Each structure stands twice: as C-alpha cells, then as structure tokens.
Amino acid sequence: MTTTHTYDAVVVGAGGAALRAAIEASGGVKTAVVSKLYPTRSHTGAAQGGMCAALANVEEDSPEWHTFDTVKGGDYLVDQPAAELMCREAVDAVYELEHWGLPFNRTPEGKLDQRRFGGHTRNHGEAPVKRAVYAADRTGHMILQTLYQQCIKRDVRFFNEFYVLDLIMNEGVCAGVVAYELATGELHIFKAKAILFATGGFGRIFKVTSCAHTLTGDGPAVCWRRGIPLEDMEMFQIHPTGIYKMGILLSEAVRGEGGILLNSEGERFMERYAPTVKDLAPRDLISRAIYQEVKEGRGIGPGKDGVYLDVRHLPREVIEEKLPDVTEFARLYLGVEPTKEPVPIQPTAHYAMGGIPTDVDGQAVLGAEETPVPGLYAAGECACVSVHGANRLGTNSLLDIVVFGKRGGAAMAEYALGADQSGVPENVEVDVAAALEHILTGTGDQKVVDVRTALQDSMFDLAGVVRNEDGLRKMLGILGDLRDRAARVAIQDRGNVYNSDLMEAVELGFLLDCAENLLVAALARDESRGGHYREDYPLRDDAKWLNHTLSYRKPDGSIRLEYKPVKMGPYVPMERKY
Amino acid sequence: MAEKIHLKLRIRRYQPERNPKAWWDEYELEMGPMDRLLDALNEVKWHHDGTLAMRRSCAHGICGSDAMLINGRNALACKVMVKDIAPKARVEPLRGLPVIRDLIVDMEPFFAGYRSVLPYLVNDEEPPDTERLQTPEEHAEFEDTTKCILCACCTTSCPIFWGDDGYVGPAAIVNAHRFIFDSRDEAGRTRMKILAGKTGAFRCRTTFNCTEACPRTIKVTRAIQEVKRATLFDRF
Numbered sequence: 143m144t145t146t147h148t149y150d151a152v153v154v155g156a157g158g159a160a161l162r163a164a165i166e167a168s169g170g171v172k173t174a175v176v177s178k179l180y181p182t183r184s185h186t187g188a189a190q191g192g193m194c195a196a197l198a199n200v201e202e203d204s205p206e207w208h209t210f211d212t213v214k215g216g217d218y219l220v221d222q223p224a225a226e227l228m229c230r231e232a233v234d235a236v237y238e239l240e241h242w243g244l245p246f247n248r249t250p251e252g253k254l255d256q257r258r259f260g261g262h263t264r265n266h267g268e269a270p271v272k273r274a275v276y277a278a279d280r281t282g283h284m285i286l287q288t289l290y291q292q293c294i295k296r297d298v299r300f301f302n303e304f305y306v307l308d309l310i311m312n313e314g315v316c317a318g319v320v321a322y323e324l325a326t327g328e329l330h331i332f333k334a335k336a337i338l339f340a341t342g343g344f345g346r347i348f349k350v351t352s353c354a355h356t357l358t359g360d361g362p363a364v365c366w367r368r369g370i371p372l373e374d375m376e377m378f379q380i381h382p383t384g385i386y387k388m389g390i391l392l393s394e395a396v397r398g399e400g401g402i403l404l405n406s407e408g409e410r411f412m413e414r415y416a417p418t419v420k421d422l423a424p425r426d427l428i429s430r431a432i433y434q435e436v437k438e439g440r441g442i443g444p445g446k447d448g449v450y451l452d453v454r455h456l457p458r459e460v461i462e463e464k465l466p467d468v469t470e471f472a473r474l475y476l477g478v479e480p481t482k483e484p485v486p487i488q489p490t491a492h493y494a495m496g497g498i499p500t501d502v503d504g505q506a507v508l509g510a511e512e513t514p515v516p517g518l519y520a521a522g523e524c525a526c527v528s529v530h531g532a533n534r535l536g537t538n539s540l541l542d543i544v545v546f547g548k549r550g551g552a553a554m555a556e557y558a559l560g561a562d563q564s565g566v567p568e569n570v571e572v573d574v575a576a577a578l579e580h581i582l583t584g585t586g587d588q589k590v591v592d593v594r595t596a597l598q599d600s601m602f603d604l605a606g607v608v609r610n611e612d613g614l615r616k617m618l619g620i621l622g623d624l625r626d627r628a629a630r631v632a633i634q635d636r637g638n639v640y641n642s643d644l645m646e647a648v649e650l651g652f653l654l655d656c657a658e659n660l661l662v663a664a665l666a667r668d669e670s671r672g673g674h675y676r677e678d679y680p681l682r683d684d685a686k687w688l689n690h691t692l693s694y695r696k697p698d699g700s701i702r703l704e705y706k707p708v709k710m711g712p713y714v715p716m717e718r719k720y
Numbered sequence: 721m722a723e724k725i726h727l728k729l730r731i732r733r734y735q736p737e738r739n740p741k742a743w744w745d746e747y748e749l750e751m752g753p754m755d756r757l758l759d760a761l762n763e764v765k766w767h768h769d770g771t772l773a774m775r776r777s778c779a780h781g782i783c784g785s786d787a788m789l790i791n792g793r794n795a796l797a798c799k800v801m802v803k804d805i806a807p808k809a810r811v812e813p814l815r816g817l818p819v820i821r822d823l824i825v826d827m828e829p830f831f832a833g834y835r836s837v838l839p840y841l842v843n844d845e846e847p848p849d850t851e852r853l854q855t856p857e858e859h860a861e862f863e864d865t866t867k868c869i870l871c872a873c874c875t876t877s878c879p880i881f882w883g884d885d886g887y888v889g890p891a892a893i894v895n896a897h898r899f900i901f902d903s904r905d906e907a908g909r910t911r912m913k914i915l916a917g918k919t920g921a922f923r924c925r926t927t928f929n930c931t932e933a934c935p936r937t938i939k940v941t942r943a944i945q946e947v948k949r950a951t952l953f954d955r956f
Binding site: 188236237247280283 | 735736737738754756765766767769770771773774775776777778779780781782783784785799801820821822824827831835839840841843847849850851852853854855856858859862863866867868869870899902904905
C-alpha cells in the first residue's frame with residue numbers, strides 16, 4: 143500500500159542543515175521533515191570542536207580574515223563570493239543560536255568564549271586566531287539539540303525513520319520524493335512544490351572513518367540517478383586525528399587548546415611541514431604529513447601506521463573541562479589516560495566537500511551555466527555551494543549548515559508560495575517498489591557486508607590520502623566487480639517491520655554510486671589540490687584546474703564529466719604555505 | 721594478529737511477523753580486543769542472522785540510538801567494550817517501552833514526555849544585537865543537563881516509569897532542568913507547574929537507577945532533586 147502526502151516544502155534529512163531549513167520554511171509554508179533517523183540521532187551531533195565566526199570577543203578578528211582563510215584552506219577551489227557571504231553571515235548565525243539558548247562556553251565577563259582551530263589565522267596567515275565559539279567539545283550536539291528544540295517549539299511535522307529512495311521529477315521540475323517507512327515497509331509519496339536535501343555525507347565508502355554507519359550518501363545518489371550532477375566529488379577530507387584503527391574523531395580542538403602531534407621518535411614533526419602554524423595547519427596538510435612520517439618509518443602502533451596526539455603538557459582543567467568527551471573516548475576505546483600517555487591516532491575519512499551543486503540560496507543548479515532546477519534545493523554536507531573547495535577548514539561545516547540551511551529554507555518557502563504543485567505521474571513509486579522487490583526476492587550468492595567491506599578496504603588504500611593513476615584505475619576495476627556482486631546480493635530478512643537488512647542493501651547501492659563519482663572525478667583531475675593529492679601530479683595546476691568537476695549519470699549508468707569555472711574574487715591563488 | 725576474545729552473546733528476540741512469542745538466541749563469537757558490543761551485534765547481523773534488528777548510527781556514544789539492556793543494566797552498546805563483558809553477555813530491549821521488534825522499542829512515549837516540558841528556551845524579550853550575557857557561573861548551573869542525548873537509558877531504568885503510564889520520566893525532567901536553571905529562560909515557573917503535577921518530578925523515589933544508567937554521566941537524580949527543591953521553595 144502506498145500513502146500520498148501533500149506539502150509545500152519537504153526537507154529530507156534531520157541534521158543541522160535540515161532542521162535549520164525546516165525552522166525557516168515552516169514559518170511560511172506547510173513543511174514536513176522526512177528522515178531515516180530520529181532527528182537527534184543525526185551526525186551533526188558528533189561534531190565536537192566549534193563553529194567559527196569573527197566575533198572578535200577575545201582577540202582582534204574580521205570576517206574578511208575568515209574569508210581569506212576559508213579560500214586558502216580550500217586551496218582556491220572555493221567560490222569566493224559564497225565564502226565571503228558565509229563568513230559575513232557567520233556572526234549573526236552565532237548570535238541567533240545563542241538567542242535560541244545554545245549553551246556556548248563563556249568568557250569571565252559573560253561573552254561567548256572563542257578558541258583556536260586549524261587554518262584559522264590572524265591577518266592572512268600571521269598566526270592562529272581564536273575564532274571558534276564552542277560548547278566544550280560537544281558543539282555539534284548542542285547545535286543539533288538547539289535546532290530540534292526550536293522545531294518542537296514551532297510544531298514542525300516529522301516523519302522519522304522514513305528512507306527517501308527516489309526523487310520525483312516532472313518535465314524538469316521537482317515534484318516530490320518517494321520514501322520507505324521502516325516501521326511498516328510501506329511506500330509513501332511526498333508531493334511537494336519544493337524539496338530540500340540535507341542528508342549529510344558518505345564517509346562510509348571508506349574503512350577508517352569518523353562517519354556514522356548511516357552516512358551512506360543517500361541524497362546525492364538519489365539525485366544523481368535522476369539526472370542531477372554531483373560537484374567536486376573527488377574532494378574528500380581525511381581528518382588527521384581519528385582514534386587509531388577505529389576512526390572515531392578526536393577533535394581538532396585538542397590541538398586548538400595546545401595539543402601536539404608526535405612521531406615514533408617523539409618529534410613534533412609538524413614544525414617541519416608548517417613552521418608558522420605547526421599543529422594547527424589545515425587537515426589535508428597534516429594528514430599528508432602523517433602519511434609521509436609513516437612512509438619514512440616514523441609511525442607508531444602495531445602497523446607502524448599512526449602517530450601520537452599528545453596533551454600531557456596541558457593543564458588538567460583544560461583537558462577535563464574543555465575536552466571532556468574526547469578524553470573519555472581515549473580512555474574508553476583505547477584504554478589510554480591522556481593526561482599521562484600520548485594518544486595513538488591515524489587519519490580518518492571525515493567529510494565530503496563535494497555534493498549536489500547549489501547556488502548561495504540552496505537552489506540546485508545544472509551545468510556550467512548554473513541553470514536552476516525548479517523546486518530542488520540542497521544544504522549541508524550533501525550539497526556543494528562551494529564554500530569548502532578542495533579542503534574544508536575545521537568548524538566551517540557547522541557554520542555551513544546553519545547559514546545555508548537557513549538560506550535554503552527561506553528560498554524554498556518563497557518559491558513554494560509562488561508555485562503550483564506540479565503533477566506527480568501515476569504509479570510513480572513503481573521503480574522503487576521493483577528495486578526493493580528485487581532485493582527481497584534475491585537468491586544470489588553475495589552478502590551485503592562482504593561487498594561493502596571490500597569497497598571500504600580498497601577505497602581507503604587506493605583513493606584515500608594519496609592517489610595515483612594506477613591506483614584509481616585499479617579501484618575503478620574493483621568497483622565494477624563490486625557492482626556485479628551487488629546485483630547478486632541476497633538478504634535474509636523478508637519482513638516488513640524494521641527491515642534494516644533490506645535498507646543496508648539499498649544503502650550499498652548509494653555507497654557504490656558515491657564511490658564511483660569520486661573515482662572518475664579523481665582520475666580526471668591530474669593535479670594535486672587540497673584533499674585530492676595525486677603523487678603522479680604533485681603540483682597544483684591553476685592554469686588548467688581552477689574548475690569544479692560536475693559528474694552526470696549517462697543513460698547507460700556510466701559517468702560523464704563536465705567542468706565549470708571557480709568563481710574568483712579578491713584572492714589570487716598563491717602557494718599554500720602555513 | 722591481536723588476541724581474539726570469545727563472547728557468548730544471548731539476545732532477546734521478538735518478531736511478531738514470524739512468531740507471536742519472544743525468545744532467546746545465543747551466538748558464539750570471536751571478537752577483537754578493541755571491539756564494542758555494538759560490533760558484536762553487527763557481527764551477528766552481518767554474518768549470522770540478517771533478521772536481527774537494532775538501531776545504531778554514530779557508534780561512539782553521541783547519537784543515542786543503541787540504548788539497550790545489557791547484562792541487566794541500561795547502556796549504549798557502542799560504549800560497552802567486549803573485553804569488559806566477555807566471556808558472556810545478555811542483551812535485551814529497553815524496559816518500559818513497547819517492544820516493536822528484537823532490540824527496537826517504540827520511542828514515541830519517551831519523546832512525548834520530553835515534549836511535554838517545553839524543551840526549548842522561552843524568552844519573549846527582544847534579544848540584543850549580540851549575545852545575551854551569561855557568566856561562567858550561571859552557565860555551570862545547568863551545563864551538566866545539556867549533555868543529554870535523549871537515549872532513554874535513564875527513563876527506562878526507572879521503576880516508577882515502568883509502573884506508571886503517566887510519569888514523564890527522568891530524561892524529560894533533565895531537559896526541563898536544563899532550561900529552568902538557565903539564566904536566560906523565563907518559563908521556569910510554567911515548567912515547574914507541569915512537573916509539580918502527578919506525572920512530574922515528585923513521582924521520583926530517588927533510586928538512583930537513572931544516574932547509574934546515564935552514558936553521559938549526567939547526575940540525573942540530583943537534577944530531579946534540584947527541580948523538586950526549586951518547586952517547593954518557589955525559587956522563581
């Protein structure tokens with residue numbers, strides 16, 4: 143049985159970007175939030191260290207310096223007008239969250255306190271600056287809770303544990319989505335004038351990741367299958383400090399508060415790689431520095447493939463009061479007492495800079511001409527504005543979700559007020575129903591977990607911190623094989639109630655789509671920039687590559703690439719030294 | 721290779737589509753020294769029985785999805801290490817909420833309690849252009865209760881909650897506390913009026929189960945007592 147719902151605006155996902163959009167849209171039009179998780183389970187809650195805004199509460203700062211850092215941090219693949227807008231609106235975005243009750247840490251005089259973060263500097267790179275407001279090391283948790291609270295206050299309508307599996311397009315106009323209700327196994331059609339995707343990232347294509355089990359790229363994959371391109375999918379951030387072997391994030395705030403990285407010889411090696419800002423260099427640089435240390439035999443751990451994060455020299459109250467959660471992670475998961483021992487870490491797949499291409503109002507756009515897709519919006523990690531370019535600075539994701547969640551929500555509401563419901567074709571759910579039936583009745587010889595694990599293992603090795611042509615080609619070959627295997631998957635659960643076995647099989651398809659887009663884009667980009675490091679092309683090539691990648695699905699399922707120029711501004715690309 | 725840890729895992733199963741009665745399944749697993757109980761449950765689901773149903777997402781104790789009864793105590797499966805509970809463990813769904821399937825319970829009664837206490841900042845004054853000032857001391861009054869992740873470990877460990885359909889439960893009171901003691905909030909009285917009723921804070925009999933169960937180490941019982949005291953002495 144299929145149920146049909148009609149709304150003006152439907153937000154897909156329930157993390158920070160989605161909830162911020164829902165708050166904005168629900169003030170103007172009939173709005174629903176459709177998410178595969180309960181809102182407070184979303185991965186925004188796992189963000190730890192802070193959110194940057196040039197409040198200048200504790201030392202001199204300006205939105206312009208923040209913009210410069212964002213552009214340089216993104217290795218000049220950032221659209222500069224968008225970054226300028228984000229860094230300018232950051233200030234009011236923080237105050238708005240404070241007015242909604244977010245319990246930020248305070249200075250002695252009661253203002254919002256600020257801390258240092260990687261890549262954020264005073265006056266164009268002179269020294270680290272205190273720019274990140276924070277709530278201990280659970281800033282994302284507090285943003286998620288605060289936005290959810292505001293949704294409850296506004297009585298926003300939620301459809302929790304509904305998986306959106308298809309986008310309904312009607313002659314180029316977005317008309318709704320098809321969703322699978324986990325509790326009943328029933329399909330639901332959400333007709334809407336405007337849809338905003340805010341489904342987060344796809345870090346689960348990698349073996350070692352800080353991303354939740356549920357971060358499987360659903361939004362980007364669903365849109366891509368319906369002809370929407372994906373932008374800059376090769377730009378994936380590997381965060382330097384995940385818990386050794388587990389990948390659980392240990393916030394950059396640890397280094398913001400004074401923590402340092404050590405190799406097996408006890409050397410503070412970042413002094414060699416980034417003499418000015420050292421351990422507060424951007425994430426891509428530090429992850430590559432760790433890779434280099436490991437390669438040269440100065441790694442730690444059973445595989446000699448990690449390094450240490452050391453906070454033993456910090457005052458105990460800083461560790462206990464400003465970094466309580468990450469301290470607990472080290473104690474619980476590693477059995478390491480950070481006040482007495484250095485903590486074993488390794489780089490961990492963290493954040494997708496790429497995603498559904500949008501303008502600064504969350505409006506999805508096609509091609510180099512940026513033709514709007516009427517009714518389709520995206521925000522947060524699943525979108526690409528692009529404010530993060532080739533490497534996102536720490537804290538800028540929390541900023542991104544509130545700034546562009548709000549703008550997207552406002553834009554979709556305004557559009558919905560002036561638009562008619564476009565018709566939804568009869569039996570529009572048949573594709574999804576057939577795909578689910580295919581999995582449910584499958585009798586193949588493959589298990590979801592085996593295909594997924596094979597993907598994750600090889601992606602981390604062949605398309606992670608360091609890439610080259612041979613590795614990427616090899617990985618594309620593996621991926622082709624994995625697609626064949628995925629088509630022969632059989633699951634055990636044939637039921638209708640909470641059939642997560644079935645949903646894991648569906649999510650595997652999304653992961654494969656995201657991985658393939660990443661690989662094809664990475665193979666074509668024969669330069670190194672930000673998170674995309676090609677050892678066979680180690681230099682940045684601005685003459686050729688100040689362009690965003692757009693990857694489209696061709697009718698035969700393969701990928702076609704197109705490019706659009708980066709929107710430049712006052713900052714001329716220069717060598718990226720820290 | 722690191723040493724394997726043997727775990728005999730008993731799981732309470734319930735799948736009304738297949739069988740109207742709940743039952744126990746038992747699995748013999750070989751786990752790694754850094755594995756969480758959630759990894760053991762995934763091992764079962766991915767390699768032994770794909771029909772096992774549980775909620776999980778972040779896998780490191782911040783999303784609150786995988787609360788369950790583990791060896792008789794409520795905890796998050798991702799914050800229990802296999803090495804700490806081996807050689808055997810018993811896993812059941814949370815008590816006091818309707819079981820839908822296996823380890824999945826209906827969370828709606830829990831969230832209804834949460835919603836009933838006005839869990840959002842109320843302040844009708846026009847805010848300043850910048851932040852409202854709040855001293856670190858004022859912030860410290862409610863900081864502990866801001867750590868709540870709404871996992872329901874506390875509420876479903878409470879014997880009063882098990883026995884009484886109406887009691888809002890510890891988590892709802894924790895979230896009321898978070899606003900009642902926030903210097904920026906103006907609806908403390910309203911919340912205390914809600915919690916002074918027969919479904920509110922005075923149902924608490926201070927068994928401290930909630931405090932023991934909280935994976936975020938919130939002093940839950942203390943927060944409930946602070947709400948009671950504020951109500952009795954009309955703090956606001």
